[in-house]
Amino acid sequence: MTGVFRVPTRSLHSSTVLARGGPLRMDGWWVRDHRPARLPQSAEERKKSALRYGLRPEDYKTYDPDDYKQSTGDYPDLGTTTFAHKDPNEAWSDRRFRRNWAEPVPLHYERYRPDRITYTGIESEESHDPKQVFIGLSIMVAIMVGITYHFMSTAPNKWTWKNPMMPKQYPYDFYRAWPWNDPRKFPIVNYTFESANAEDDHHHGHGHH
Amino acid sequence: MGTKLSVGLEQRFNPDVSPRTDRPPTFDPLAGFPEGRKERKMVATWEEMDQWNLNIGQRDYCAHYLIDHLRCQKENAPFAGYKCEEARHHWNTCHYEDSLLRIKEFERERRLLKRKQRKEEAAKIAATQ
Incomplete structure (x- = not known):
């Protein structure tokens, strides 16, 4: 400025x-x-x-x-x-x-310098050839469709990035109860990694219930 | 670093020992625990969760921390961001520990799958001799 x-x-x-x-x-x-x-x-x-x-x-x-x-x-x-x-x-x-x-x-x-885009303004017309534009766009769209198809597919063994994490645990089976049943009828027992006769977990200490 | 990639590569090239993360663990949860495992405790009651209008995704093992947090937000309405820092922290910590548990479950599943593969190979060798 x-x-x-x-x-x-x-x-x-x-x-x-x-x-x-x-x-x-x-x-x-x-x-x-x-x-x-x-x-x-x-x-x-x-x-x-x-x-x-x-x-x-x-x-x-x-x-x-x-x-x-x-x-x-x-x-x-x-x-x-x-x-x-x-x-x-x-x-x-x-x-x-x-x-x-x-x-x-x-x-x-x-x-x-030679890297100047144009001296006359005529050369710039060449890049707007509809045929070239169509070919370029076709290639780009094809690649994008391919990538989208790969990453949207639910194939379990496809190559993608993945977190080493099991699905979140819930105390009720909401899937089984869906849509109108009561999930309380389908409780799920989940376990921590502590042995059953260990003392209370200190992590659960800061609740006030 | 690179965990996501190596886990994905194992899934692609060695699916037999790669746990499926779209379903719960497939082995008996008590296998290999001679003293048993402590059950996870759901603290918030169903009525309480209904009262606070929690949706299905929020009715997890951290729901009681979420209810504490919501209550705190309601009580300290315009200053909740500052006043409820502790409640929010407890809720976040609970989710962090929940993730650690899920990672441990993944590793357990993976090791048991490998063990199963080893046993099957040993059985195959024993059958040929």
Whole structure:
């Protein structure tokens, strides 16, 4: 949420920033180690910077220093070349990212990576092919029906998880009395694991009956 | 850990010694107890359970604790959650001990099934000799 508000807040102050010569010329805007290099002034410096970024001097172009959102000192403006722009059949050094060794990296390179879903919006149509959707759903529903059938079946020896526990004991046979008979007519004798002549169980001590 | 799985696997691959948990134990409950076993005592009376409107599932050996708990809840109506902590604890403990008993019954049934299988095998071997 803070990020939503930060940009317009900065925009409000852009006139102040520009009046003082832009962020590159303003003290305290950048952390010292992150501060971009000074823009090349002379032709000699332009040539030096171009070589530094692997470009011919005539291709070398910097961002507008007053564009404080993009200006990155002497880093070159390489334009926008997306992954989709690049020829898949070329012998790239890195075929996955379609990059050559030491190829200059555009400033917004991360926005146009190969894992981006679509560049044109046309590819997304392919996933809505009704036939494909039907096949996918059929497989999913078949698997779910199979799982449900297995776990709903009452077959005693089927494989499932199971607790090592006998059914709960009741003093009356409610099943036998159901529906209209009186369960008191069908008492069940259940046993604890204590011997018959042992003293009273301490567990049953906290009742007050 | 893994008990549920191992019990299920035994049921699947060795059903002869795996107790059926949809029915009470199949062996004589007094077999192997020379001094006999103490009977479980039902404390709550039928009239009492009718009075407190207990359903069939609640008419178990812990019903008297449940009735205590309901009575306490009625007496301490808006603060029952705090005041009836003890009564609730007794009822829960009773059910916990009831589960322990059921687990013991399962293990007894399982061991007796294994014993039965061993005896049958021994008898088979003795018959061939």
